[in-house]
Amino acid sequence: MRRHFTLYTADGHTISVSPVGDHYDLHVRDEAGRTVATVTMTPAELDALRAEIAEATK
Numbered sequence: 875m876r877r878h879f880t881l882y883t884a885d886g887h888t889i890s891v892s893p894v895g896d897h898y899d900l901h902v903r904d905e906a907g908r909t910v911a912t913v914t915m916t917p918a919e920l921d922a923l924r925a926e927i928a929e930a931t932k
Contacts, residue, residue: 900913
């Protein structure tokens with residue numbers, strides 16, 4: 875998976891995931907669009923996060 879996608883939370887936050895070189899940047903923004911955090915993850919870490927999200931939302 876090497877594409878940009880965005881997750882939307884129930885409280886209005888967004889998590890934008892962008893591939894950058896050999897890793898991914900996750901930009902967490904609040905409901906006003908202000909950046910709250912930026913996280914860098916390896917592909918394996920992102921896969922694990924996505925699996926946890928999928929499990930939690932079953």
